[in-house]
Amino acid sequence: MAQQRELRLAGLGGQGIILAGIIMAEAAGIYDGKFVAQTQAYGAAARGGFSRSDVVVSDEEINYPKARQLDFLLAMSQDAYEENLSMLRPDGILVVDSTYVSDIADAHVYAIPFTRIAREQFGRENVANIVSLGAITQVSPYISEEAMLQAVEKRVPPRFLELNKKAFEAGKNAAKEAKQKSALQEEINEEM
Amino acid sequence: MEAKLLMGNEACCEGALAVGVDFFGGYPITPSNEIGEIMSRRLPKVGGRFIQMEDEIGSMACIVGASIAGRKTMTATSGPGFSLMQENLGFAAMAEAPCVIVNVMRGGPSTGMPTLPSQGDVQQARWGTHGDHPIIALTPSTVREVFDLTVTSVNFAEKYRTPVVLLMDEVIGHLREKVVLPQKESVEVVNRAKPTCPPEWYRPFEDNKSGVPLMAPFGEGYRYHVTGLTHDEMGFPTTKKDEVDALNQRLHRKIRQGFEEIMIHESFLMEDATTAIVTYGCVVRSAKTAVLEMRQEGKKVGLIKLTTLWPFPRIAFENLSDQVEEIFVPEMNMGQLYREVVRVNHGKRVVRKISKVDGEMISPEDIMRAIKREGGSGAKVY
Numbered sequence: 001m002a003q004q005r006e007l008r009l010a011g012l013g014g015q016g017i018i019l020a021g022i023i024m025a026e027a028a029g030i031y032d033g034k035f036v037a038q039t040q041a042y043g044a045a046a047r048g049g050f051s052r053s054d055v056v057v058s059d060e061e062i063n064y065p066k067a068r069q070l071d072f073l074l075a076m077s078q079d080a081y082e083e084n085l086s087m088l089r090p091d092g093i094l095v096v097d098s099t100y101v102s103d104i105a106d107a108h109v110y111a112i113p114f115t116r117i118a119r120e121q122f123g124r125e126n127v128a129n130i131v132s133l134g135a136i137t138q139v140s141p142y143i144s145e146e147a148m149l150q151a152v153e154k155r156v157p158p159r160f161l162e163l164n165k166k167a168f169e170a171g172k173n174a175a176k177e178a179k180q181k182s183a184l185q186e187e188i189n190e191e192m
Numbered sequence: 193m194e195a196k197l198l199m200g201n202e203a204c205c206e207g208a209l210a211v212g213v214d215f216f217g218g219y220p221i222t223p224s225n226e227i228g229e230i231m232s233r234r235l236p237k238v239g240g241r242f243i244q245m246e247d248e249i250g251s252m253a254c255i256v257g258a259s260i261a262g263r264k265t266m267t268a269t270s271g272p273g274f275s276l277m278q279e280n281l282g283f284a285a286m287a288e289a290p291c292v293i294v295n296v297m298r299g300g301p302s303t304g305m306p307t308l309p310s311q312g313d314v315q316q317a318r319w320g321t322h323g324d325h326p327i328i329a330l331t332p333s334t335v336r337e338v339f340d341l342t343v344t345s346v347n348f349a350e351k352y353r354t355p356v357v358l359l360m361d362e363v364i365g366h367l368r369e370k371v372v373l374p375q376k377e378s379v380e381v382v383n384r385a386k387p388t389c390p391p392e393w394y395r396p397f398e399d400n401k402s403g404v405p406l407m408a409p410f411g412e413g414y415r416y417h418v419t420g421l422t423h424d425e426m427g428f429p430t431t432k433k434d435e436v437d438a439l440n441q442r443l444h445r446k447i448r449q450g451f452e453e454i455m456i457h458e459s460f461l462m463e464d465a466t467t468a469i470v471t472y473g474c475v476v477r478s479a480k481t482a483v484l485e486m487r488q489e490g491k492k493v494g495l496i497k498l499t500t501l502w503p504f505p506r507i508a509f510e511n512l513s514d515q516v517e518e519i520f521v522p523e524m525n526m527g528q529l530y531r532e533v534v535r536v537n538h539g540k541r542v543v544r545k546i547s548k549v550d551g552e553m554i555s556p557e558d559i560m561r562a563i564k565r566e567g568g569s570g571a572k573v574y
Contacts, residue, residue, distance in 0.1 A: 022368060026197045029370035036197070038368040044222075044306050063480040064556050065367055 003059050005142045006067035009132075010052040010084050011076025011097070013042055015115075016129030020074075021053025023133060023151045024143060028057045031147030037065035050079065057142055072140050074132055075101055076114070093140050097128065110139050110178045117170055127167040130156070134171025139179060145172070195372050200338045200364045201226035201268075203371065204294060205234060207342030208266050210379045213292070214240035215263035217254035219247055219273060222306040223362040224296040227268035248273035252280035252293070259289040260418060262409025264346060268294035271313055272303055274320065281355050282321030283420045285443070288397070288405065290349035290384055292342070294358045296365040297473075299551050308551035309362035311473055311524040317357045318502045324440065326447040328454060329357040329502040333476035335369040341499070347382035348454065352446055353404050359501060361524070363474035363553050387414065395425045399438065403446030447503060455505035458497040461487065465494030467518045467567060470508075470533050472498040474553055475522050481556040486563065493563065501529065506536040514540075520563055522546035522554050 007024065011017045018040045029036035035058045043049025054067040070088045075081035076097045085106065088094060094106055099115035112135055118128040130152060137145040149168060156164045198206070204227050208216075216231040232242045241258070245251040248269055255265035269277065274295045284291055299305030300312045313320075317329040328348050332338045338360065345356040387394050387406040396416040397405050408414030417427035422439055424430040447454065461483055462468065469479045476497045486493045494516075496508055519541050521530040530545040537543055546562045548554045 022197070025368055029197050030195060036368075036370055038197075039363065040366055042307055062369075063477045063484070065363070065369075065474075065477055066553060066555070068555065068557070 004062070005057045005071045006069060007055045007057065007072040007074075007140075007142060008052060008067050008070050008084060008087070009055070009074045009076070010050075010080035011074075012080070013049045013051045014126075015051065015076050016126060017051040017076065018042065018053050019155065020129040020133055021055055023148070023155050024055045024136075026155065027143050027147040027151035028055065031150045032057075032144055034058060035060060035062050037062045039066050050083075052080065052084070072136075072142060074136065076128070076132070077101065078103060095132070095135065095139060097132065099128075108182075110135070110175065110182060112171075112174045112178050114171065114174075117174055118167065121170055122163060122167055124163075127164060130164045130167040131171035131174070134168035135175035135178075136171075138172050138175035193373050193375060195370050197368050198335050198371050198373075199226060199366060199368045200332070200335050200360060201296065201366065202230060203335045203338040203373075204268070204342045204358070204360070204365075205230040206373055207339040208292075208346065209234060209238065210339075210373075210376050211264070211343040211346040211381055212383075213264045213266045213346060214238070215255065215258040215265040216240070216267065217243045217245050217251045217258065217265070218267045218269065219245055219251050221248075221270045221273045223298055223365050224268040224270050224273075224294060224360075226365075227294060227296075231266075231268075248276035249280065252277040252284070255291045256280055256284045256287065256289045259284070259291045260287065260410055262411065264290070264350065266292040266294065266346070268296065270296050270298045270306075271300045274313060274316065278316075278321040282323055282325060284355040285321065285325040285327065286323075286420050286422075287418050288353035288407070288443075289355070290353050290407075292345045292349050292356050292358060294342075294360065296360045296362060298362050305551050307362070309474065309524060309553055310549070310551070311359075311361055311475070311528070312549075313359065314501060314523075314525060314528040317359050324444075326354065326444050327357065327502050328352070328354060328447065328500070329359050330456065330500050331359040331361075331473045331498070332364055333473060333497065333499075335364070335367055336371045336373075337499075338364060339371070339373055343379055344456075347380060348450075350382045350384045351404070352450060353384065353407060354447065357502075359473070361473045367474075391415065396427045397423060397439070398425045399442055403442050403449060451503060451507070454500055454503060455507050456499035457505045457508035458499065459508075460495040460497065462494035462496065462512075462516075464492055464515070466492045466515055467520065467563060468494050468496055468512070468516050469559065469563075470496045470498065470519055470521050470529075471523065472501060472529065473524075475524065478554050478556045479522060479559055482559040482563075485556060486560060491563075498529070504529075504532045504536065509533075509536045516541060518542045518544070518567060520544050520546055520559065520567075522548070522559050522562070524548050524554060
């Protein structure tokens with residue numbers, strides 16, 4: 001069987017979830033050269049409703065284009081976390097935006113405050129999605145960092161390019177920290 | 193051509209532009225919006241015309257008018273807009289104005305669920321407008337196929353002088369995939385047959401072998417009458433029964449003569465199958481996954497993909513082996529095409545429907561569960 005990976009980004013309308021999904025799909029499909037299918041589901045409201053985007057990445061042609069069991073979940077809101085957690089594989093990777101997701105039952109989680117980083121470092125919350133894409137390249141092996149950055153560069157408006165590159169970098173750094181913390185936590189858990 | 197990440201709705205525009213659509217009239221509606229948006233930007237750059245009309249009634253009217261003036265025309269909409277288009281769609285069938293109506297199906301009835309998928313307009317595409325008219329409706333399952341079928345839709349419209357409905361669903365319209373599009377030069381382009389006789393000899397609705405009258409564009413010196421009333425060869429209203437019958441018979445005959453070409457369908461792992469899944473649109477994707485996974489469990493399941501929905505591709509079933517005992521028809525409606533599958537199988541096989549109407553795409557699990565639960569369990573459905 002072909003290696004097929006199923007990734008989901010979920011959150012609220014206005015958080016740039018679908019754009020992030022498109023960037024991921026472009027990174028995987030065009031720059032990493034894999035087969036890819038990206039779908040989306042969202043409420044009718046432009047802001048505040050649910051929003052999610054599935055990205056299926058494979059070495060072979062993809063039939064069913066939506067996620068069935070997640071290898072990766074990014075939850076950008078508490079609702080998104082609660083609604084989608086049951087679809088995550090036991091060994092799947094979970095990343096949450098800890099600005100909004102505070103009530104977490106799962107121990108194996110990368111909790112990174114994407115929105116707070118975007119607000120505090122860049123003065124605009126709407127780059128939180130790009131911060132999260134930077135982080136994703138560090139905590140999951142499915143999309144290469146180079147490909148993701150190339151796709152970001154292609155899909156954001158030119159005048160915001162520098163801002164977005166910095167946001168991407170900030171996400172990477174935050175993820176590296178979170179990784180160290182989680183490694184430490186593992187050690188503590190083992191000792192106990 | 194290089195690989196691109198394209199959305200179904202984008203691929204539709206690429207197909208339309210490649211085959212020479214040079215007039216688009218429409219009114220925005222989710223989930224077809226991207227089509228109008230892209231056409232409004234792209235068409236003027238290649239000498240085409242884009243117009244946003246006051247509603248879908250006007251949209252349909254303007255593409256019929258532009259078509260009679262010689263343009264290759266298209267519009268795009270979703271359920272509620274498709275309903276408004278029905279009257280003028282019938283006019284297009286009667287006036288034999290080539291045009292393509294893209295309907296990206298969303299949840300219904302009425303305004304339903306704008307952002308969620310469904311396949312609820314399958315019978316509307318067939319019988320939405322009144323009168324005993326023929327129609328062609330095609331439905332794609334991949335982004336690349338959206339491109340190809342947009343080209344085919346425009347070519348069928350031109351060749352048979354008929355409105356063609358390209359029935360997409362929200363899943364395919366909004367799906368992004370990596371695709372390589374063909375070079376524009378390699379795209380087959382069919383243009384309507386025009387008269388070569390002097391204008392005063394022109395009989396605008398005269399029959400011929402193909403059943404498709406030669407079509408003179410308005411503005412080139414051929415003056416003739418176009419009406420929704422039943423008309424004679426000259427385009428003027430008639431109630432003489434020989435003329436009425438001749439027109440109605442010809443309208444159907446011209447499509448019937450093309451059945452071989454029009455009824456597009458594909459088989460997937462049907463060679464030894466005892467159970468067939470028959471489906472279309474986005475559900476083909478789920479069905480393929482289901483077939484592959486059930487085959488791993490040793491079940492002989494195959495798939496018949498219906499690309500053409502109308503005229504219903506009965507030829508897909510005519511040579512079906514007697515080995516096939518059971519057919520499952522998964523659809524995102526209460527069984528609109530299932531009835532057709534029952535009809536053409538004449539009680540020879542058990543036909544069961546798998547309906548899903550909760551606003552979500554049918555999953556491979558939905559199909560596999562139904563086959564495992566109901567497969568081989570008895571009574572034929574007539």
